[in-house]
Amino acid sequence: xxxxxxxxxxxxxxxxxxxxxxxxxxxxxxxxxxxxxxxxxxxxxxxxxxxxxxxxxxxxxxxxxxxxxxxxxxxxxxxxxxxxxxxxxxxxxxxxxxxxxxxxxxxxxxxxxxxxxxxxxxxxxxxxxxxxxxxxxxxxxxxxxxxxxxxxxxxxxxxxxxxxxxxxxxxxxxxxxxxxxxxxxxxxxxxxxxxxxxxxxxxxxxxxxxxxxxxxxxxxxxxxxxxxxxxxxxxxxxxxxxxxxxxxxxxxxxxxxxxxxxxxxxxxxxxxxxxxxxxxxxxxxxxxxxxxxxxxxxxxxxxxxxxxxxxxxxxxxxxxxxxxxxxxxxxxxxxxxxxxxxxxxxxxxxxxxxxxxxxxxxxxxxxxxxxxxxxxxxxxxx
Ligand code: SF4
Numbered sequence: 001x002x003x004x005x006x007x008x009x010x011x012x013x014x015x016x017x018x019x020x021x022x023x024x025x026x027x028x029x030x031x032x033x034x035x036x037x038x039x040x041x042x043x044x045x046x047x048x049x050x051x052x053x054x055x056x057x058x059x060x061x062x063x064x065x066x067x068x069x070x071x072x073x074x075x076x077x078x079x080x081x082x083x084x085x086x087x088x089x090x091x092x093x094x095x096x097x098x099x100x101x102x103x104x105x106x107x108x109x110x111x112x113x114x115x116x117x118x119x120x121x122x123x124x125x126x127x128x129x130x131x132x133x134x135x136x137x138x139x140x141x142x143x144x145x146x147x148x149x150x151x152x153x154x155x156x157x158x159x160x161x162x163x164x165x166x167x168x169x170x171x172x173x174x175x176x177x178x179x180x181x182x183x184x185x186x187x188x189x190x191x192x193x194x195x196x197x198x199x200x201x202x203x204x205x206x207x208x209x210x211x212x213x214x215x216x217x218x219x220x221x222x223x224x225x226x227x228x229x230x231x232x233x234x235x236x237x238x239x240x241x242x243x244x245x246x247x248x249x250x251x252x253x254x255x256x257x258x259x260x261x262x263x264x265x266x267x268x269x270x271x272x273x274x275x276x277x278x279x280x281x282x283x284x285x286x287x288x289x290x291x292x293x294x295x296x297x298x299x300x301x302x303x304x305x306x307x308x309x310x311x312x313x314x315x316x317x318x319x320x321x322x323x324x325x326x327x328x329x330x331x332x333x334x335x336x337x338x339x340x341x342x343x344x345x346x347x348x349x350x351x352x353x354x355x356x357x358x359x360x361x362x363x364x365x366x367x368x369x370x371x372x373x374x375x376x377x378x379x380x381x382x
Contacts, residue, residue, distance in 0.1 A: 017064045023270060027080060034207060035207055049294070060267065061096035100126030111157035129168070172188055185228060200225060269287055270287055283302065
């Protein structure tokens, strides 16, 4: 089993809030598989969104002032904001928490929402990482997915992003009906990109694909998943999380912080936060969707208990190559899977789905391939 990058990737303290996720819900088109909180933009709605964001940022910064180690603009399509709107948001963060972040400042951007000049402006605003929503390089697949760009435009956009010199991620969707996933992965990895996120197409019931009865072939999904890691390893891209691959040192620090159980602030409609308040183990919060959020409706709150922390550390930590440090978990909560689900742990170790290295519990390659079932079994056994 590969260890994660041997040098510490991230030096942020997990006990304090040093990360921020900002949700921009506007998109140029609405993809039929998408289950995120998103919508088409109109000027009035964007103006109200920006005003509300301002109030929310000031409120949160009073309780959790910066500086920030990582900032992530996700969506939706954050690059669908205009230059002036983007500058207003970055000025807002600069005046509240400090911007850019000290370790990593990521912007999700879709092909057709930027030119090389615009990418340079993003870099000058302080973004040092771009995540490009490529999804596929094959026109028929992109049409099926309802994307507004074609394969050539996507690869051109990725090349422009790489030319800016900032760190770049490319998103790819696998297991799409009619797709040659290996061809997509090879074409994208051939660009020299240092990070790729590869997700299987999933059909959620409340999406247009779900309502139309679109199905993903489970065998095809398993085959694509199995083929991805060796294919990308040949390009120096190592799997460090179930769906994420990077050259050593180019892992996404913002996401690693959350997978390691770190606190983070969430701004914007439907954004999630995990904050050190409400009890010994902190509180998860989720903002309401945009209409209620614009009216100032409060977030949903879920105060974690010790068992909840163990569950969450397993759900997120076992997705990563580094796994979960059980000694650290015990020190924080007094619990671990050896007390909450001892039979589950024994069986997973015996079947080599999990491996214990000192106090570090990790999913093996077989465990990673069956992770959803493995974690469901944990939940059933507690
Ligand atoms: S661009 Fe992304 S967020 Fe927007 S609808 Fe498509 S998949 Fe969803």
